[in-house]
Structure formats: C-alpha cells, structure tokens
Amino acid sequence: MSADGQIMDSSSRTLEKLENENNKNGSVKQVLLDGCVPFSHQVAGHKCGINNTGVLQHPDGTILKQLQAPPRGPREMNFYTQVFAKDCTDKRLLDLQQHLPKFYGTWMPRESPHELYLKLEDVTRRFLRPCIMDVKIGRRSYDPFASKEKREEQISKYPLMEEIGFLLLGMRVYQINSDSYITHDQFYGRSLGKDTLKYGLSRFFHNGQELQRHAVSLIISKIRSILRWFEIQTELHFYASSLLLVYEGSPHTINKSKHKPADPATEHQQGEPQSKALSFQSSLTHSRPYCHDIQHERNTNGKHGGSIEEQDEEIGMGDKKQFGQEETVEVKMIDFAHVFPSDSPDESYMYGLRNLLSTLEQILKD
Ligand SMILES: Nc1ncnc2c1ncn2[C@@H]1O[C@H](COP(=O)(O)OP(=O)(O)O)[C@@H](O)[C@H]1O
Numbered sequence: 107m108s109a110d111g112q113i114m115d116s117s118s119r120t121l122e123k124l125e126n127e128n129n130k131n132g133s134v135k136q137v138l139l140d141g142c143v144p145f146s147h148q149v150a151g152h153k154c155g156i157n158n159t160g161v162l163q164h165p166d167g168t169i170l171k172q173l174q175a176p177p178r179g180p181r182e183m184n185f186y187t188q189v190f191a192k193d194c195t196d197k198r199l200l201d202l203q204q205h206l207p208k209f210y211g212t213w214m215p216r217e218s219p220h221e222l223y224l225k226l227e228d229v230t231r232r233f234l235r236p237c238i239m240d241v242k243i244g245r246r247s248y249d250p251f252a253s254k255e256k257r258e259e260q261i262s263k264y265p266l267m268e269e270i271g272f273l274l275l276g277m278r279v280y281q282i283n284s285d286s287y288i289t290h291d292q293f294y295g296r297s298l299g300k301d302t303l304k305y306g307l308s309r310f311f312h313n314g315q316e317l318q319r320h321a322v323s324l325i326i327s328k329i330r331s332i333l334r335w336f337e338i339q340t341e342l343h344f345y346a347s348s349l350l351l352v353y354e355g356s357p358h359t360i361n362k363s364k365h366k367p368a369d370p371a372t373e374h375q376q377g378e379p380q381s382k383a384l385s386f387q388s389s390l391t392h393s394r395p396y397c398h399d400i401q402h403e404r405n406t407n408g409k410h411g412g413s414i415e416e417q418d419e420e421i422g423m424g425d426k427k428q429f430g431q432e433e434t435v436e437v438k439m440i441d442f443a444h445v446f447p448s449d450s451p452d453e454s455y456m457y458g459l460r461n462l463l464s465t466l467e468q469i470l471k472d
C-alpha cells in the first residue's frame with residue numbers, strides 16, 4: 107500500500123513471525139499470526155497491531171483493530187460492548203447499531219495472548235473496487251479531558267476544524283481507465299481551506315472519467331440518517347471519531363454466488379455480515395486534472411488484486427448478488443476511543459455532519 111503519513115511509515119518494515127505466501131499474482135502476501143494479513147483497505151489511522159502493520163484482516167473476513175493504550179483502547183472496547191450488548195434495551199443504542207460496523211467481540215492471537223483486538227465487520231467487504239474515505243467529524247479533535255498540550259497539538263493540525271467541522275483523513279479512489287487507485291493521505295485533508303474544500307471532497311467521487319453523482323446522493327442520504335440519530339440523542343458525545351464512506355468503484359455488475367466465507371457471527375450470534383458486490387450507473391460531469399499529493403496504486407501489486415475475477419477469490423468477498431442502488435454505498439461511524447457519556451445533544455458532531463452534507467450537496471449542484 108502506498109499511502110503515507112501515519113499509514114505509510116511501516117508498510118515496508120520487516121515483519122517478524124511472518125510467513126510468506128505467493129498469491130495468485132505471483133507477488134508476496136504477508137501472512138501474520140493465525141492466518142491474519144494486513145488489511146489492504148486501511149486509509150488512515152494508527153499503524154499498531156502485530157508488528158505495526160495496522161488493522162488486520164482475519165481469514166473469516168472480519169477486521170481486527172488492536173486495542174490502543176488505556177484509556178483509549180478500553181474506552182473504545184467498552185463503547186462497542188455497550189452498544190452491541192445482547193441485553194441492551196436502550197432504544198438509542200439499539201438504533202445506533204445500524205450505523206456502526208458489527209462488533210464480534212474481542213480477539214487474541216494464539217501466539218501473543220497478551221494482545222487484544224476488536225473484531226469488527228469489514229465495511230468494505232462487499233465491494234469489488236471499494237472507494238474509501240475516512241472523515242473525522244466534529245469541531246474539536248480533542249476530548250474534554252485532553253491536556254493543554256494535546257489540545258494545542260490537535261488544533262495546530264487543522265486550525266479550520268472549529269469552523270469546518272470535519273477533516274478528510276485519507277481516501278483511495280478507483281480510477282477506471284488505469285485500473286488503479288489514487289490515494290490521498292491526511293496531509294491532503296489538512297491542505298484544504300474553505301475555498302478548496304468542495305473541490306477537494308469532490309475528488310473522492312471522481313473515477314478519472316466522471317463524477318459519480320449517484321454515489322454522492324446515496325452517501326448524502328446515509329449521512330442524513332446518522333444526523334437524525336444525533337438529533338434525538340443526548341446520551342453520548344463523540345470526539346475525534348470518523349465516518350467511513352465507501353462506494354463501489356467498479357462499473358461491473360456481478361450476479362453469482364461462491365466462496366461463502368466462515369461466518370464470525372455464528373459464534374457470537376450477532377447476525378451475518380452481508381457480502382454483496384454491486385454496481386451503479388454513474389452520471390456525466392466535468393473532469394478537472396488534479397496533480398497535488400497523489401499516489402497511484404496499481405492493481406498489479408498483488409494487494410488490491412488484478413482482475414475482478416482474481417479479487418473475487420480473495421478472503422471475504424463471499425456471495426455476490428445484485429442488490430439495490432443503496433447497496434452500492436456504505437457509511438459507518440468508526441473510531442470510538444474518545445466517546446463520553448453526556449446529557450446534552452452533541453452539537454459539535456452535528457455541526458460537522460451538517461457542513462459535510464451541505465458541501466456534498468454543493469458538489470451535486472455544480
Ligand atoms: N470496520 C471497518 N471496516 C473497514 N475499514 C475499517 C474499519 N475500521 C477501520 N477501518 C480502516 O482502518 C482505518 C483506521 O481505523 P480507526 O478505527 O480510525 O483507527 P485509529 O484509532 O488508528 O484512527 C480507517 O481509516 C479505515 O480505513
């Protein structure tokens with residue numbers, strides 16, 4: 107993976123306890139403990155986990171996020187545990203479940219039982235060519251208990267956060283002509299000001315030929331649904347939390363069924379993670395060249411697959427069926443290391459959602 111910043115620095119590190127396996131493209135695939143591999147669709151965040159490889163992909167298609175140091179890791183684990191508790195009767199939390207990746211409990215590698223991971227639904231799993239963006243939401247990236255140094259550090263990273271209410275942390279966008287991905291890291295998002303924000307955001311929806319207007323509208327309606335949840339809840343405040351936006355970059359439609367993966371939900375009785383591959387019609391619009399801070403990831407590197415058929419063989423693709431248009435996008439809330447109980451609406455998060463929505467609406471109007 108050729109992203110940089112937080113997710114770039116360790117991708118080439120030598121991995122201990124590593125087995126190498128030649129994959130179908132003849133390139134080397136890293137197999138870590140218990141058959142886990144580095145998750146190739148991570149667009150932002152820490153590079154922790156086994157040997158600092160970041161988020162891992164389990165052979166059953168779920169992803170594993172290592173618990174961060176206390177209090178952040180345990181706080182995130184407690185949050186997921188609370189929201190997905192079997193005996194949960196809190197309607198607000200039950201409603202929230204649909205906006206989060208499914209939580210399958212915790213996981214420990216057999217060889218390193220001291221390491222603890224959150225086992226989560228892979229939000230990108232049903233997509234053939236997932237275009238992915240991580241957007242941090244809220245006017246403040248620090249929680250009420252942050253030290254002065256931490257607050258200053260967070261503010262200096264993006265002084266416009268207070269005014270804009272969201273920050274693009276990273277993205278990867280499938281380019282149809284070259285069958286490759288363009289990636290943007292956290293510095294791309296930080297470089298966007300009020301005058302360039304709309305254009306910067308619109309890059310996520312551009313496949314090299316045209317703007318995927320359909321994906322913009324579908325993502326708008328998913329974000330509106332999350333906003334409706336926030337408008338009626340007063341129990342929780344989310345700081346430095348993100349929305350993970352995903353849409354299908356592949357123009358192909360597949361309607362077949364094979365390689366149903368092991369279902370991690372069976373053990374935990376949390377419902378089966380869905381596995382679908384889809385496509386949608388895209389609409390025509392302008393195309394402007396962009397040449398700052400981009401990296402091309404070719405599909406020949408063995409990580410993101412070669413042909414669609416080859417990717418189809420990968421872990422976690424599962425059943426492929428044709429579904430409705432709304433299934434060609436996904437929006438989930440992620441990253442809950444700074445979620446706190448409260449007794450008032452989360453105005454900061456809602457401000458960010460509303461501004462993100464209005465910027466997306468502006469993109470559609472152009
Ligand atoms: N459930 C998920 N499905 C797919 N990708 C995910 C999921 N959770 C996290 N990721 C990927 O991993 C990255 C980092 O995750 P995050 O929870 O934000 O970790 P951190 O605490 O290090 O910021 C995200 O930007 C996204 O690319």
Ligand SMILES: [Mg+2]
Pocket residue numbers: 150151152348441
């Ligand atoms: Mg994050």
